[in-house]
Amino acid sequence: MSEPLSKSQEHRSLLFAPLYLCHPEAMSRDEPNKAAAPTPAKVQTPRERARAQTIADIVRLGRKHLALHGAAGLSLRAVARELGVVSSAVYRYVESRDELLTLLLIEAYGDLGDAVDAAVATADERNHGGQFRYLGRAVREWAISEPARYALLFGSPVPGYQAPAERTMEPGTRVIRRLMGIFDAASRAGVLKEQGGPAVVVPPQLAADLKRIRAEFGLDIPDVFLANCALAWTSLFGAVSFEVFGQYGAGTFAAREELFDHHLEVLAGVAGLVE
Amino acid sequence: MSEPLSKSQEHRSLLFAPLYLCHPEAMSRDEPNKAAAPTPAKVQTPRERARAQTIADIVRLGRKHLALHGAAGLSLRAVARELGVVSSAVYRYVESRDELLTLLLIEAYGDLGDAVDAAVATADERNHGGQFRYLGRAVREWAISEPARYALLFGSPVPGYQAPAERTMEPGTRVIRRLMGIFDAASRAGVLKEQGGPAVVVPPQLAADLKRIRAEFGLDIPDVFLANCALAWTSLFGAVSFEVFGQYGAGTFAAREELFDHHLEVLAGVAGLVE
DNA sequence: TGAGTTACGAGAGCAGTGCTCTCGTAACCA
């Protein structure tokens, strides 16, 4: 609960790096009780079904408490109370509070990824600018509707909690992979256009990073655009975080959606997606 | 410690809005014990001095624990232990855990503001682009060297904690006011240049917000540049947060400083600060 | 069908948290 935090803090997950070859239609999303259990179905004994159901209930209540009290306020005892069971009983199903946090983290990544995928799918396949805007808006809307879960994914790391990379890597990289996919398609279609102004040169060490990323993800995006794709990525989440975490003042921006759309527009241009 | 969190979460502070007319040289920064007490000096009785010293010690230990265990792990009891005193004794000096958090918040805002001011001052007064870059780098460097304090300021809100606006407003807006000041000076000097590409139009509701901001802060920055100044602001903190909060993967970017500088360069261009 | 194994829930308990209240002492001030 409170181990020392290294100078560079703890990493939530290794967001890039060896990407797992996609699982096809990630996480079945039947609301009240989904098989959050690791068992991949097959024949289930009544006991196994009851167990899966209980775990699903714990995750559901955990999600509720997370939304109400934030990650730091997520209490296994409270979940147990609401489940009508004594606190030690939930440890039969969930290894620890952190384990529950991991389940919620994975679920949240999945939900965000689903929302983004659904939004991008509404744009024409060749309308790369539109896909980018829909992606951005989907992130913003999901974040606003689920502030605590968004905070869990993109806010300050929970001290002493280290997300297991092998489980969070794939769902945690869905958005950035989608984003890169859009730019890659645009690049291959030859519609990425460098904007006016002085040509910004990418320094050699950064170019080496970009080259590695390109190889790792099989991309075909020139340095400048890939670097600016990263800028669009961080800027997108920067704008969303400012809004969700209340960094804009109370009455500063009334037209937050317009502000965000304007930023998206500029970012699209910077990254080469001009119509 | 765990009151329900409204849908839109709690705001850390009202970052814009009626700005307090600057206090001259905010927070004296003599390391081990500074007068964190609200009393503005004058003749101090021994008792008052001892009290101020104790409060300063509490804040100092609090800062240490905050850096080690994060905001959620800040424990008054631990501070009391290290102070060699029983836990209830610290309540003589600090109203509550949240009050200590507020003191640390204000102090951190002050430190960041000082770092930014010092960095900006190293650039020539007419070198607006340089000032912007120094500001950005100062934010990044402070954040990397003080991740937990940065997280307190710009990470997810601490659930159930509401920073008192009347105390955090002024220190909390120093960076954005500095940033706007740089752009304002550049604008008045007539060196803001719109970049190529299609002219982005600012929608009317957003224009109304910008007009209000301009009036409130006495700025002379045209709509497009002011809107992009906001973009530079959120993007700057987005990039820093991604790095500090570990959203970049482990081995994705080795040349993080180059990446950041590149982003700063692009943002400067977008906001009109082309050399 | 019966014996053995396993899963499970309850409860007690430990160490920690924020915070409140009381009480005795010591310092201060008039």
Added chain:
DNA sequence: TGGTTACGAGAGCACTGCTCTCGTAACTCA
């Protein structure tokens, strides 16, 4: 010198994560 005030200690309440034991109920397999 006497009254006031500040202060530290300690007990206590309600909460947290987590562990361990124990009795029971459910399941498995010979």
